[in-house]
Amino acid sequence: MTFNKADYDKYAYEPFAVTVDLAVLTIRSGALHVLLVERGQEPYAGHWALPGGFVEPRESAETAARRELAEETGLADVTGLHLEQLRTYSEPDRDPRMRVVSVAFTALLPDAPEPHAGSDAARASWLPYEEGRPLAFDHDVILADAHERVDAKLEYTCLATAFCPPEFTLGELQQVYETVWGTDLDRPNFRRKVLATPGFVEPVPGGARLTGGRGKPAALYRAGPATALHPPLLRPSREGRPA
Amino acid sequence: MTFNKADYDKYAYEPFAVTVDLAVLTIRSGALHVLLVERGQEPYAGHWALPGGFVEPRESAETAARRELAEETGLADVTGLHLEQLRTYSEPDRDPRMRVVSVAFTALLPDAPEPHAGSDAARASWLPYEEGRPLAFDHDVILADAHERVDAKLEYTCLATAFCPPEFTLGELQQVYETVWGTDLDRPNFRRKVLATPGFVEPVPGGARLTGGRGKPAALYRAGPATALHPPLLRPSREGRPA
DNA sequence: CCAAAAGTGTTGCATATACACCCATGG
């Protein structure tokens, strides 16, 4: 970027507000859920919206996103959670009050503790992915973009473990894929694919799960160090025909 | 995002400047080139930088990026060119003068007309990808991110045609892959892969290329309607071992 | 006639898919 002398005047342009918006996803009882907050004021009073807030003067967008994530979920420690920049939304009229440029993030959580209603007093809640529409502002678009991105990244990254608790069974991991993609996968083949990818998961030293399930106790795994998936784990039911 | 009443004061926070930065890539005589501008003033006077500029009050970042692309390349029509949002860079001190949040874009061009030195008077030029370092500000990081993204997207999208003129041969398309990835590909197999993907390329009605080449004239193709590549065209020389 | 680039064919290995089957636990 190149600047002229006039650019040094910070108020040469109408100021832009910079915010972060968070698409926080989790899996709850076999269905994809989103963290939403209910708006108390106009515009969009009574509508659900993505959590978010202003970027502070000395923060990066990433720092602001993690701060908001902690505030909105009420979790004590959000350092381990998956948080990734999605894209930036900057249409001039996306907020009727003023010029707001929003950097959107996607966050993925394992379990789903009931959210701490944010400092903004609005109600916060986990909603099934399809519910609460239409969302405020352009949040329907942001959320759809987030879902599409997660869909795609499950194929060629190890992202699925971000939905799982620290220790999990392969059955749980498979359910992540089946829930997000909305398809069924062949268990034996899924198992082989996952185990054949070095660093995707690693067995926890001495354990097997007992008390919960009805069938044979499943082995427990932890997320491995790998991030990419080569070759990818392709989701079925696309006829190899790109749009 | 939720607002309190105080948020209505546009000057409640120190204003953020919002800019766009462009990583404009092309292939020139078999090598990847980047469009860079030379800075005339401090900071980073004399350094090369990515082209870019401020987002105007009534523009989206996308609109601003396309406007800057037209200005900096001097091309009359930039509507057909590939332009895609990369990510947003918002570290508080990335510009020593003031708080600048920059939405970065990646643009891909077929041919490489000599750039019109921008309105900012600075010199503009195509440089081989490796040259001109270190760039001003955090532009080394932005450019590296852009390259990485293009690398990855060649595998599973039809993006490579964005580097090609309206009509091209399969040899030229293959050179795009080889140049960007820095590897050699097997011509027969590459050919089959591309032609087996419906909508990737389509033959131009009656043509074959004659005058230029030394060997057998190659058939001409146009970019097809497809955007995704299933299955992907994997780049070789990665041992299937994710990090 | 030779070099260079386009295009075709073939073969072997790797992987995926689809399914049949056994194992261990709770009720």
Add this chain to the structure above:
DNA sequence: CCATGGGTGTATATGCAACACTTTTGG
């Protein structure tokens, strides 16, 4: 002892990498 979910084996199909070969042009 049966339903339920975990885990193993295997045959067939598919896809891809490697490489030999033919074709058509310019010099």
